[in-house]
Amino acid sequence: MASRTRLTPLDASFLRLETPTAHMHVAWSGVFHPPAAGRRPTLAALRRSVDSRLRHLARFRQRLAFPPLGLGEPYWVDDESFEVARHVTSLAGARDRVSPARFAELCDGVLSVPLDRSRPLWQVYLVPRLDDDRVGLLVKLHHAMVDGKSAVELGLLLFDLTPDAVPVEPEAWEPEARPGPTRLALDALADGAADSLRDVRSAARLASPRGGGRIADTLRRTALAVGEDLLRPAPSSHVNVPIGPRRTLAGYRAPIEELNAVRRAAPGATLNDACLAVVAGGMRDLVLRAGRIPQPLKAMVPVSVRGHEERSALGNRISFAFVDLPVNVRSPRRRLQLVHERTAAFKRSGRTAGTEAVLGAVGRLPAPVKTRAARIAGSSRVYNLTVSNVPGPRVPVYMLGAELAEAYPVVPLSDEHALSVGIFTYRDHAHFGCYADPDALPGVGLLPDALCASLLALRGSWRVAARPSQPVLRSLSSTHPSALRSSSA
Numbered sequence: 001m002a003s004r005t006r007l008t009p010l011d012a013s014f015l016r017l018e019t020p021t022a023h024m025h026v027a028w029s030g031v032f033h034p035p036a037a038g039r040r041p042t043l044a045a046l047r048r049s050v051d052s053r054l055r056h057l058a059r060f061r062q063r064l065a066f067p068p069l070g071l072g073e074p075y076w077v078d079d080e081s082f083e084v085a086r087h088v089t090s091l092a093g094a095r096d097r098v099s100p101a102r103f104a105e106l107c108d109g110v111l112s113v114p115l116d117r118s119r120p121l122w123q124v125y126l127v128p129r130l131d132d133d134r135v136g137l138l139v140k141l142h143h144a145m146v147d148g149k150s151a152v153e154l155g156l157l158l159f160d161l162t163p164d165a166v167p168v169e170p171e172a173w174e175p176e177a178r179p180g181p182t183r184l185a186l187d188a189l190a191d192g193a194a195d196s197l198r199d200v201r202s203a204a205r206l207a208s209p210r211g212g213g214r215i216a217d218t219l220r221r222t223a224l225a226v227g228e229d230l231l232r233p234a235p236s237s238h239v240n241v242p243i244g245p246r247r248t249l250a251g252y253r254a255p256i257e258e259l260n261a262v263r264r265a266a267p268g269a270t271l272n273d274a275c276l277a278v279v280a281g282g283m284r285d286l287v288l289r290a291g292r293i294p295q296p297l298k299a300m301v302p303v304s305v306r307g308h309e310e311r312s313a314l315g316n317r318i319s320f321a322f323v324d325l326p327v328n329v330r331s332p333r334r335r336l337q338l339v340h341e342r343t344a345a346f347k348r349s350g351r352t353a354g355t356e357a358v359l360g361a362v363g364r365l366p367a368p369v370k371t372r373a374a375r376i377a378g379s380s381r382v383y384n385l386t387v388s389n390v391p392g393p394r395v396p397v398y399m400l401g402a403e404l405a406e407a408y409p410v411v412p413l414s415d416e417h418a419l420s421v422g423i424f425t426y427r428d429h430a431h432f433g434c435y436a437d438p439d440a441l442p443g444v445g446l447l448p449d450a451l452c453a454s455l456l457a458l459r460g461s462w463r464v465a466a467r468p469s470q471p472v473l474r475s476l477s478s479t480h481p482s483a484l485r486s487s488s489a
Contacts, residue, residue, distance in 0.1 A: 004065070004077045004179065007144060009370070012073045014143035015064075016374040017414050021245050023114040025121075027140040027410035028424065028433070029107050029249055032402035034135055035163060041135050041400040043090045043126055049400060050124065051084045051170040053158060059145060060087075061173065063120050067184040075184065078175035079120055088124045091138070099131050104249075107138050111247040111410060111435075115142050135402050143412055159397040159404070233381050234298035238290065239419045240380035243437040250434040251408040252448035254278070254455055259430060262336070262455070265462035269340040272389050274458070275423050275430060276301075276343070277336035279387055280325040281454025284335075286447055287327065297325045300383035321346050322383060332454070333461040378414035385419050386411050392426040408433035419444060 007015075018024040034040045054060055062076040091106045092098050098106070106127065115121045121144065127136030139158075234240070256271070263274040276299070287294045301321040323346065326338040376382070388411045397404050408431050409422030418440035422433040432451055436444035 004062075004075045004176070006075050007064075007073045009073065011144045013370070013374040013377075014412075015074070016371045017378045018114065019415055020114075021243050022413055022415045022417075023111075023245070023247075024143045024412045024414075025111075025115055025140050025410070026143050026146060026412060027111060027138065028407050029138050029251075029410070030136070030407035031130065031405050032135040032137065032399055033405050034133060035401035038401055040128065041126070041402050042094060042128065043088070045400050046124070046126055047084050047088045048170065049167060050088050050158065052168040054084070054173070055171050060120055060122060061175065064117055064144075065179065065184060068181045069185070071185055075179075077178055080175045080178055082120065082175065087120065087122060088126070090126045090128065091136075092127050092129075094128050097129055097131050098127050098136065103127055103130060103136050107136075108246075108248045110138055110140065111249060112245055114245075115140065121145055134405065135399075137399065140410075159399050161395065161397060163398045163401045163403065165398070232298075234384045235295050237295065237297055237380075237384045238287070238292060239297075239385055239441060240416050241418055241440050242416060243413060243418050243440045246437055246439055247413075248436055248438040248444060249408060249410060250436070250445055250448050251406075252432040252434070252451040253406060254430045254432065254451070256425060256428050256430055258455060258459065262458045262462065266333070266336050266340060268344065269336060270343070271425075273336060273340045273343055275389055275432075276323060276325065276339045276387060277332070277458060278432075278451055278454045279421050280327050280329075280335050280339065281332055281457055282447055282451035283325065284327045284329075285450035285453055286443055289446060289450075290443055294328045297327050297384040298382075299323050299325050299385055299387045302386070302388045323387075325387075331461065332457040336458060375415075380416040385417060385421065387421045387423070389423040390425075392424050394425075394427055396427060407431055410435045413437065 014024045032041070039045070059076055061079055061082045063079040064074045065077040066074045091110070106125075110123070110125055115123065121142035123138075123140045125138040125140070127138075130136055259271055259274045259278070262277075263269045263271055266273070279299075280297075283297060284294045299322070301323055303321050321343070323339065323342050326335045329335045329338060388409070390409060392407070404426070406429070407424055407426055409424045410433055411420035411422040413420055413435065419434065419436045422435065424431045424433070432448070434444055434447045434451075438444060
């Protein structure tokens with residue numbers, strides 16, 4: 001049976017969004033505590049470990065194949081020249097001691113280059129030894145392969161839940177022969193016919209007496225999503241400017257207990273509300289430092305619609321919420337209250353399902369129109385910045401016996417978006433990854449300090465007692481040395 005699978009329209013949309021200046025990879029940069037006793041992680045050991053797990057991850061040995069004449073979405077097909085050594089590499093020598101600033105520069109350099117579409121769309125980069133004896137790692141994957149939640153599940157497949165896990169020997173693998181243009185064309189035509197048949201059956205079910213209410217409900221939600229989210233223009237903002245290919249990642253680490261203390265002080269608020277309010281306050285601080293007048297920002301917030309049975313499946317199972325961040329509001333308490341009111345109203349409206357329906361409809365459009373629709377949906381007219389909150393494991397995970405200490409996520413930038421904020425909760429900390437074009441947004445190195453100040457202000461507004469929180473040195477470009485701080489968090 002053929003192992004090739006077709007990309008979903010949503011997966012393929014991230015290929016369409018990609019340009020020479022907008023690279024659609026997701027990533028995370030992490031540091032590990034080496035084992036207290038025993039061998040440190042090496043490049044050879046990491047390659048063997050990854051190779052042994054690829055039996056569970058067929059997609060990681062596959063590359064893109066495009067049907068001729070634009071007959072349909074591309075397929076994942078086996079890469080006949082796959083070698084794990086081409087995808088698991090080192091950014092420094094085994095004996096080199098790499099400073100945090102140099103690690104940041106190395107990561108920023110890798111993040112500034114798109115993935116090669118002629119190969120499987122992922123890379124793992126090891127830095128064997130940092131100045132403080134820890135181990136650095138950068139993992140980079142194309143958004144067409146994974147969304148934020150499946151990327152976390154992938155991490156759990158690549159890493160271990162115990163420091164003394166027994167390594168498994170790699171299995172022999174034989175790739176399937178690559179299909180030729182005729183085979184791809186026939187598969188695309190067959191898949192297109194199957195899609196049409198499914199659409200007819202769905203329409204028939206909706207046309208039944210029981211389906212009338214579902215049609216009305218779907219139309220209501222879709223109309224709300226289009227009117228309130230897609231057609232309502234985002235405000236003008238200094239983060240929406242032409243961007244280049246260069247990237248930097250700045251990080252801030254906040255104790256989850258501090259965020260929960262703030263959340264509990266605001267009736268009904270969630271941890272995600274607290275995180276969004278921290279981002280709103282941080283952006284306000286950044287705008288004020290630049291001498292600008294704070295204006296609201298329309299944030300696109302990815303929402304997982306992945307079921308429990310799809311936990312370990314790759315690909316994208318997301319919809320999108322759109323939340324106005326009250327950057328213009330001076331009171332930290334009021335900012336959190338407004339964020340909570342808006343996210344609660346969004347949930348009640350059912351607009352997530354409406355947005356999902358719109359995305360499904362776009363997937364049925366002709367190929368040239370799909371590209372235009374994807375570019376419009378990813379434009380600065382629709383939203384100002386992406387803020388993505390991905391829950392991670394609350395227990396430690398290990399790579400070759402080394403314990404993951406910190407991990408900062410990368411959320412890709414589409415054109416005319418100079419900043420995104422990813423939030424990854426791991427163990428007892430929330431890791432904010434501020435990803436930006438440092439040429440288009442030179443003040444991004446100040447954002448970790450601004451996020452810290454925002455959380456401090458939220459705590460103070462409710463007189464919440466909690467231990468101090470500081471920005472952490474993490475993948476900050478040397479372009480912004482004033483932003484580098486040591487961490488006591």
